[in-house]
Amino acid sequence: MGLQLIFVVESDKKSKSDWIYIKDTIDYFYRYDLAHVKLSPVYMHGKGNYKTREKEIKKLVSQYASVTKANESKVIYCFDCDDYDIKKEDADFLREAQQYCEGNGYDFVWFCKDIERVYVGRKVEDSQKTKEAALFKKKKIIRNAKADQLSAAAYQADTSNIMKILDKYLERKR
Numbered sequence: 001m002g003l004q005l006i007f008v009v010e011s012d013k014k015s016k017s018d019w020i021y022i023k024d025t026i027d028y029f030y031r032y033d034l035a036h037v038k039l040s041p042v043y044m045h046g047k048g049n050y051k052t053r054e055k056e057i058k059k060l061v062s063q064y065a066s067v068t069k070a071n072e073s074k075v076i077y078c079f080d081c082d083d084y085d086i087k088k089e090d091a092d093f094l095r096e097a098q099q100y101c102e103g104n105g106y107d108f109v110w111f112c113k114d115i116e117r118v119y120v121g122r123k124v125e126d127s128q129k130t131k132e133a134a135l136f137k138k139k140k141i142i143r144n145a146k147a148d149q150l151s152a153a154a155y156q157a158d159t160s161n162i163m164k165i166l167d168k169y170l171e172r173k174r
Helices: 017-029 047-067 088-104 115-120 126-138 162-166
Strands: 003-009 037-043 072-080 107-112
Touching (some): 017 037, 037 047, 072 088, 088 107, 107 162
Parallel strands (some): 003 072
16 A cells, blocks of 8 residues: 655745755655655645645546555645734634645645744745755755654744644654
């Protein structure tokens, strides 16, 4: 039996910035067999597009299941919290996105306030996100990440719940 983890991320296919942080997290903290675990990113090109990726998700699920009926796919949506604590529209968006995920049986990962603050400890301008993610990977900055920071139970600055979700599917090596 194989497992496909489909990560639906905010960034676009060209920059892949969000996927770089997530993939480094998986590679650094988890043990998995490439023959039995497939990691598939889906790019939203902006968080507001989360409902428009169903066709792409269904195609990935179908392709993976066609290899053998024992193969299983799990969908993990990843969102920045943004200013949820001071902007009602950001808090409302997160609530709606979480309900969407729950209603579809998807996992909901959040980064507070955004993925760059969680991994590099500061806000990064949009024009610098691709460059910053590449630098993060090149310099292996994932080694500075703390598992408890990535396993938070509730929104809190510079934290995420990503490892709480990944723990459901993968075995930690650290």
